[in-house]
Amino acid sequence: MYEAKPERRELFNKLLADEKVQKALKFIEDDQERTKEELKKLVVIEAPSWEEENRAKAFAQMMIEQGLTDAHIGAGGDVISVRKGTTDGPKVLIEGHMDTVFPFGTVKGVEEKDGILYAPGIGDDTRALAMLLCINRALSAAGITTVKDVLFVGTTREEGLGGLGGIYDLHESRKDIGAQISLDNHNMAAITYEGTIGETYEFKIIGKAGHSYGAFGTMANTVHAGARAVAKIADYQVPDDPKTTFCASNFHAGTASGVHAFAPEASVIVNFRSNSDEEFAKMKTFIFNAFEEAVREENERWNKEPLTLEVKPISITPGGKQDPHCALVEASQMALEELGVKGFLSQGGSTNANIAISRGIPAVCLGRGFVPEGQSGNIRNHSVDEFFPLYNAHKAVQHALLVLLMAAGVDGLIDPIE
Numbered sequence: 555m556y557e558a559k560p561e562r563r564e565l566f567n568k569l570l571a572d573e574k575v576q577k578a579l580k581f582i583e584d585d586q587e588r589t590k591e592e593l594k595k596l597v598v599i600e601a602p603s604w605e606e607e608n609r610a611k612a613f614a615q616m617m618i619e620q621g622l623t624d625a626h627i628g629a630g631g632d633v634i635s636v637r638k639g640t641t642d643g644p645k646v647l648i649e650g651h652m653d654t655v656f657p658f659g660t661v662k663g664v665e666e667k668d669g670i671l672y673a674p675g676i677g678d679d680t681r682a683l684a685m686l687l688c689i690n691r692a693l694s695a696a697g698i699t700t701v702k703d704v705l706f707v708g709t710t711r712e713e714g715l716g717g718l719g720g721i722y723d724l725h726e727s728r729k730d731i732g733a734q735i736s737l738d739n740h741n742m743a744a745i746t747y748e749g750t751i752g753e754t755y756e757f758k759i760i761g762k763a764g765h766s767y768g769a770f771g772t773m774a775n776t777v778h779a780g781a782r783a784v785a786k787i788a789d790y791q792v793p794d795d796p797k798t799t800f801c802a803s804n805f806h807a808g809t810a811s812g813v814h815a816f817a818p819e820a821s822v823i824v825n826f827r828s829n830s831d832e833e834f835a836k837m838k839t840f841i842f843n844a845f846e847e848a849v850r851e852e853n854e855r856w857n858k859e860p861l862t863l864e865v866k867p868i869s870i871t872p873g874g875k876q877d878p879h880c881a882l883v884e885a886s887q888m889a890l891e892e893l894g895v896k897g898f899l900s901q902g903g904s905t906n907a908n909i910a911i912s913r914g915i916p917a918v919c920l921g922r923g924f925v926p927e928g929q930s931g932n933i934r935n936h937s938v939d940e941f942f943p944l945y946n947a948h949k950a951v952q953h954a955l956l957v958l959l960m961a962a963g964v965d966g967l968i969d970p971i972e
């Protein structure tokens with residue numbers, strides 16, 4: 555049983571007992587039709603990573619129209635706007651990412667059937683943008699002023715090779731972010747409070763070309779060296795907990811016409827991740843050594859025309875740990891309980907929260923939608939069949955609002971939790 559610290563419980567109860575806060579919660583429920591229409595509007599403005607500009611402009615315009623008049627496209631293409639609080643200290647950032655994994659031309663429209671919206675990117679993470687708009691409206695409608703400023707941000711380049719680039723640029727460009735709430739889990743019950751460390755490299759083994767028969771014995775073989783390295787990595791032992799993973803995801807060598815030839819190059823891409831600094835460091839050393847040893851062994855085997863190794867980083871994701879009883883996690887748990895949802899702490903994560911956590915800034919990643927207990931809630935994100943169930947979806951918005959108010963504080967009612 556997860557118990558929040560009594561002083562935080564007291565603040566939370568005070569928050570809930572407030573008339574304005576209740577008004578904001580009710581507003582969110584009543585606002586779902588509009589939130590849905592905004593989601594439908596945004597999802598058809600396609601936004602592959604690095605090409606979010608059209609969606610960014612539309613999102614900024616929608617922010618401006620509802621009173622966030624400073625909304626603008628800033629660092630790294632992020633849409634940034636501030637909702638003023640009563641103090642000038644560190645701000646609370648609430649954000650969703652604007653980019654999707656789909657190239658232009660993928661989204662043909664939105665289909666709505668039996669309370670479900672279908673469109674690529676409808677959940678991940680377009681829904682978060684609609685949530686931000688709804689939360690801002692709810693604060694205005696209820697007349698709530700926060701203690702800390704709230705930064706509403708739509709970020710770029712979260713997905714894939716974007717490598718959390720938009721949120722990284724935001725943190726690089728401003729040092730006034732004191733806490734971060736990301737909205738990017740499909741299930742509101744999941745509270746992501748850790749950042750899995752992950753790195754991806756291309757290991758390229760470079761040698762000479764030659765005939766498979768004619769040149770045999772005169773040169774080392776790039777494909778054999780790559781295979782030696784992959785075989786070593788395949789046997790690497792990792793703990794189940796903390797979760798630690800590795801995956802050789804690509805192996806490219808040779809050409810269609812070179813079936814009887816030594817390939818002059820073999821390239822292997824390896825991604826590896828861990829929720830433990832030590833396990834990560836150990837594994838990284840092992841993987842790098844595996845390639846060096848493989849090349850050395852292959853060179854020693856033939857002792858002619860030696861191979862060389864080139865290593866290129868493809869993506870580097872920092873991470874880190876937080877106390878499961880840090881303020882944001884406790885606020886998230888209490889708010890879920892209040893909404894009748896059984897929360898769980900999801901181990902690890904590769905979300906925009908990673909960047910904050912790696913810098914020692916408190917952060918959580920929360921959910922976008924409601925999943926009935928006992929169901930997996932797989933919304934097929936990252937596939938063209940992606941869908942978003944509308945049932946109880948407003949609860950995810952209410953959840954984000956309550957956590958935001960705990961983090962930012964409410965003027966005349968509660969101080970921000972620390």
Ligand SMILES: [Zn+2]
Nearest residue numbers: 651678679738
């Ligand atoms: Zn996402």
